[in-house]
Amino acid sequence: MSDMKTSILEPPTASELLELVATFLSEEIRPLIQNEKQSFRVRVAANLLQIAKRELSGVAALELDPDGYRVTREILDSAGSLRNLTEELLNGRRTVEDRTVLEMLQRYVNEKLRVAAPNALPG
Numbered sequence: 001m002s003d004m005k006t007s008i009l010e011p012p013t014a015s016e017l018l019e020l021v022a023t024f025l026s027e028e029i030r031p032l033i034q035n036e037k038q039s040f041r042v043r044v045a046a047n048l049l050q051i052a053k054r055e056l057s058g059v060a061a062l063e064l065d066p067d068g069y070r071v072t073r074e075i076l077d078s079a080g081s082l083r084n085l086t087e088e089l090l091n092g093r094r095t096v097e098d099r100t101v102l103e104m105l106q107r108y109v110n111e112k113l114r115v116a117a118p119n120a121l122p123g
Contacts, residue, residue: 014056015056019050021049030046055115060112062112063076065081066081
């Protein structure tokens with residue numbers, strides 16, 4: 001037998017696969033496309049893969065509410081669901097003039113941005 005150690009390589013994670021495909025689309029495929037509409041669609045596809053990667057990695061503190069929306073624990077504890085909170089705001093039972101509500105919504109938007117557009121977050 002040989003003294004060489006056998007190493008077993010782990011397959012890439014889902015996040016790594018998404019990153020690889022997004023990079024491939026952006027760096028190798030998109031530059032080859034002459035049609036603006038197709039080039040735009042490839043860029044959108046690459047961006048969607050990056051969003052999926054961030055969502056899988058759990059960068060945002062979001063949980064599914066009963067209606068299937070990803071929300072903060074604070075919204076779940078306060079209103080039960082995003083739909084309930086929306087109805088309370090629309091019916092005037094809550095208002096964004098209430099500092100607590102406004103801050104809760106700001107934290108929710110920031111968590112959503114962590115996934116969808118992290119460069120849009122302040123500082």
